Structures are given as structure tokens and as C-alpha cells.
Amino acid sequence: MALSSFSSVVLALAALQGPGTRLTYRIRVIEPDAGAQHVLASGAVSGPIDSDMRLTLRTDTAEVEVLFQVTPVGDTVSLAGEFFTRRRVGRSRRGLPIWEEDSYRRLIQVTWRDTARIYPFGSRSQVGALWVELVLEREFAGGEARPAESFDLADSTVDFRLEAVVRPRRARVILNLVRGDTVSAPRPMDLVPEQPPRVVQLVLRGRSTTLFVSLTRPEPARSPRERGLGREADVVCLRVAAPAAPPGQTLGTICGRLNNIARQLPLPSGDTLTATFAWPGWR
Amino acid sequence: MADTHEHWLKQIDAELDGELPLAERAALAKHLATCSHCAGARASQLEVRVALARSAGNPHAFVVPRPSIRAGTLALWVAAALASGLVGGWFASQRWGGPGGGSALEETRGTIVVQ
Numbered sequence: 001m002a003l004s005s006f007s008s009v010v011l012a013l014a015a016l017q018g019p020g021t022r023l024t025y026r027i028r029v030i031e032p033d034a035g036a037q038h039v040l041a042s043g044a045v046s047g048p049i050d051s052d053m054r055l056t057l058r059t060d061t062a063e064v065e066v067l068f069q070v071t072p073v074g075d076t077v078s079l080a081g082e083f084f085t086r087r088r089v090g091r092s093r094r095g096l097p098i099w100e101e102d103s104y105r106r107l108i109q110v111t112w113r114d115t116a117r118i119y120p121f122g123s124r125s126q127v128g129a130l131w132v133e134l135v136l137e138r139e140f141a142g143g144e145a146r147p148a149e150s151f152d153l154a155d156s157t158v159d160f161r162l163e164a165v166v167r168p169r170r171a172r173v174i175l176n177l178v179r180g181d182t183v184s185a186p187r188p189m190d191l192v193p194e195q196p197p198r199v200v201q202l203v204l205r206g207r208s209t210t211l212f213v214s215l216t217r218p219e220p221a222r223s224p225r226e227r228g229l230g231r232e233a234d235v236v237c238l239r240v241a242a243p244a245a246p247p248g249q250t251l252g253t254i255c256g257r258l259n260n261i262a263r264q265l266p267l268p269s270g271d272t273l274t275a276t277f278a279w280p281g282w283r
Numbered sequence: 284m285a286d287t288h289e290h291w292l293k294q295i296d297a298e299l300d301g302e303l304p305l306a307e308r309a310a311l312a313k314h315l316a317t318c319s320h321c322a323g324a325r326a327s328q329l330e331v332r333v334a335l336a337r338s339a340g341n342p343h344a345f346v347v348p349r350p351s352i353r354a355g356t357l358a359l360w361v362a363a364a365l366a367s368g369l370v371g372g373w374f375a376s377q378r379w380g381g382p383g384g385g386s387a388l389e390e391t392r393g394t395i396v397v398q
Contacts, residue, residue: 064393083393090379102388108395115398122391133398 022046022141023070025053029160031130040130040155045164047147049138052166052230057120057132058159061088064120067165067229070136073109077136079116081106082228103228112136130158145169146279165230167217168193171258173238174276177202177209178264190280191215193236199243202273209271211251212241218255234258238275240265288321295325299332 024046031038045053053068063086071078082105089100110116118132147164170192177184184204191198197214216237221227237255245251252265254275262274294311297303303311315322336344 066393079395081393081395085391085393087391093379102392104392106393106395108397110397116395117398118393118395120393122389122393 020140020142021049021138023049023051024137024139025068025070025162026135026137027053027055027162028133029057029130029158030133031155038155040158041151041153041160043149043151043162045147045149045162047164047166048145048169050167051147051164052233054161054163054165054229055120055132056159056161056163059121062086062121065229066118066120068134072138076109076111079108079110079134079136081118083120084225084228085120103225110136112138165233167233168236168258168279170280171215171236172278172280173213173215174278175200175202175213176262176274176276177204178272178274179204179270189213191238193217197239197241204271209267209269210243211273212243212245214239214241216253236277238277240267240273291318291321292324295321295328299325299328 024044026044027042028039029041031040045051049070049072052070055064055066055068057064065084067082069080069082071080083103085102086099087102088097090098092098108116113135116134116136118134119129120132121129145166145168147166149162149164151162153160170190173189173191175187175189182205184202187200187202189198189200191213193215194217195214197212200211200213202209202211216239218232218235218237221232226232234257235255236258237253239250239253241250251267254263254265254273256263256275256277258277258279260276260278262276265273265275267273291311291314294303294307298308298311315325333344
């Protein structure tokens with residue numbers, strides 16, 4: 001009996017941390033003001049449990065970009081922050097600003113719904129230094145894959161931005177064939193990155209075109225800053241090949257974010273293939 | 284003293300002709316290490332011999348060039364360069380300041396604490 005109740009607790013915990021769990025980062029940017037606390041901005045970012053959050057904060061003399069990553073460990077959660085900062089340290093002889101760049105990592109163990117206080121510009125004891133309050137929440141969400149961001153800026157003098165950083169497990173790709181001013185019927189497909197190619201047939205003016213398409217992830221960004229901030233996280237690439245082509249030989253590759261913008265690839269037949277990448281719908 | 288130099292100059296001549304026995308060559312080497320006058324005379328002799336050999340059709344004859352800067356002069360230049368570098372660095376630090384505006388790097392870095 002004891003064993004079965006233990007198993008049910010383990011199963012419940014596993015279910016909470018599985019793909020159906022949604023993670024939310026709640027943020028408040030606070031500036032101390034004569035003993036009171038003045039909320040400059042607030043917002044929330046949510047997504048699947050492996051979602052990261054990118055926070056950007058700029059003032060006249062400093063700029064901080066942080067990528068927060070969360071790893072659930074039992075009832076607690078490990079919160080890691082990859083910090084990339086630029087600070088103005090003076091002016092050159094010709095009056096141009098001189099900036100200093102720095103990158104470092106911070107890691108902290110918290111429990112769900114704990115409030116973590118982040119001092120992005122350091123100097124905890126410094127009077128007037130603003131801080132960011134971060135609360136992590138999780139809830140069951142039934143497999144919703146797309147991220148969501150909400151944002152409220154109370155003081156427009158602070159440049160503050162929140163972005164969800166989610167590596168898509170699958171993507172919705174809508175294919176069209178274009179010839180002159182004629183467009184084929186859209187052909188939507190749900191593709192999973194790094195899976196074997198799928199056959200797609202597009203018909204335009206009675207002529208059928210068969211293509212092999214597969215989804216891949218792009219090469220990692222070359223700059224450590226871009227890589228560390230996960231700028232390419234939601235980029236996918238569609239490899240297009242002719243049916244009789246030997247392995248490795250493609251007609252081309254289209255890369256883009258999941259942002260509903262059509263991208264074009266000219267085909268040897270004279271037609272143009274357009275691919276629109278978007279987040280997949282509910283399952 | 285002049286007699287002594289005469290003696291060593293003869294020894295140098297014999298050494299360059301390859302006629303000096305091993306023990307006397309060692310004694311000459313020991314003397315040359317301490318006597319700059321004889322060392323200079325030997326170098327001049329060697330240069331004359333190389334010039335003669337070249338004019339006689341031996342293009343491969345060569346001599347290691349004499350150092351054009353003396354050790355004392357070199358030391359003086361090194362000391363002058365170090366001093367000017369220190370003065371320049373101090374002036375630049377006073378004028379434009381060092382990196383980080385003087386505060387410790389760790390103080391300017393972000394921190395995370397649990398409330």
C-alpha cells in the first residue's frame with residue numbers, strides 16, 4: 001500500500017514535469033524610491049517546461065542581457081542565468097563612450113513560487129539600485145507548445161524587454177508553389193526536426209511537382225554571445241530535395257523563425273517554392 | 284705592459300696561422316677574455332685576413348661582425364625605455380583612468396538571491 005502511494009506520488013511528479021506542464025516566468029522590475037518600491041515594468045513569459053527566458057535591460061550607462069534557464073529537480077528548481085553585460089566606463093579623448101563587456105553565469109536553487117531577486121547591475125547594497133523580482137510557476141496545460149509573452153511598462157525611461165526562448169519540438173510548415181501570378185493550394189504539414197524526409201506533392205495548373213522535404217536545426221551561431229543568449233533557438237531549416245536525387249544533394253534549404261513569414265526557394269523547373277514556418281496548433 | 288701586449292699579439296698571429304699549441308691557445312683565450320685591447324687587435328687581424336682571402340678569390344670567407352653597441356650603452360637604452368614606459372603609463376592612467384572606472388569587477392556584476 002505504501003509502495004503504491006509512493007508510486008502514485010512519483011507518477012504525479014513525473015506528470016507535472018512532463019511535456020504537458022507549462023512553465024511561467026513572472027517578472028517585476030522594481031526601483032526603490034524614498035523607502036517605497038516603484039514598479040517600473042512587469043510581465044510574464046510562459047511556454048513548455050524547457051522554455052528559457054531572455055531579459056534585456058538598458059540604461060544610459062549599462063546594458064544587461066540575461067538568458068534564464070530552469071531545470072526542475074524534485075520539488076525544487078535550479079535557476080541559471082547567463083549574463084552578458086556592457087558598462088560605460090568613460091570617454092575617449094575624442095569624447096566617444098568607452099564600453100566594457102563582461103559575461104558570467106549565476107546559478108541558484110529555489111522552490112516553485114519562491115521570489116528570486118536579481119540585481120542586474122550588481123551592487124546589492126548600492127542605494128537606488130533597481131532589481132528584478134522573478135517568480136517561477138508551473139501548471140498543467142495539455143500540450144500547448146507555443147510560447148506566450150505579456151508585458152507592461154509603467155516607466156518608459158527604462159528600456160526593458162522580455163522574450164521567450166523555446167526550441168520547437170515540431171513546426172507547422174505551409175508550402176506553396178508559385179509560377180508567375182498563379183499560386184498552388186497551400187499544403188500545411190507538421191514536421192519534426194531531424195526526422196527522415198517526407199514526400200510532398202504540389203499541383204499547379206494541372207502539373208504535379210513532387211519534393212522530399214525534411215526539417216533540420218541550423219548550425220549553432222558563431223558568436224558566443226549569440227549562442228549564449230539563444231538567439232537562434234526558434235530557427236528551423238527546411239531541406240528540399242528532388243525525388244531521384246542522391247542522399248545529401250538538395251535543391252536548397254530555407255531557414256527562418258516560426259513567425260508566419262513566407263520564405264522563397266527558386267526551383268530548377270522555374271517555379272518558386274514558398275515555405276511559411278509557424279508554431280504548431282493544439283494537439 | 285707594452286712588452287706583454289707585443290707577446291700576446293705574436294701569440295694571436297700564431298693562433299690565426301694555426302701554429303699555436305693547445306695549452307698556449309687556452310692561455311690566449313683566457314687573456315682575451317680579460318683584455319679588451321688584445322681582443323680588439325685579434326678581431327682586426329681576423330678582418331684583415333678575411334678581406335685578403337676574399338680578394339684572393341675565396342668568397343666564403345667571413346667574420347662575425349663586431350657588436351656595434353656596447354653592453355653599457357645597451358643597458359642605458361633599456362633603462363631609458365623602461366623609464367619612459369612607466370612615465371607614459373602613469374600619465375595615461377592619470378589622464379584617462381584605468382579599465383572599470385576603478386571599482387572591482389565583481390561589484391558591477393549581477394547577482395541572484397532568494398527572498
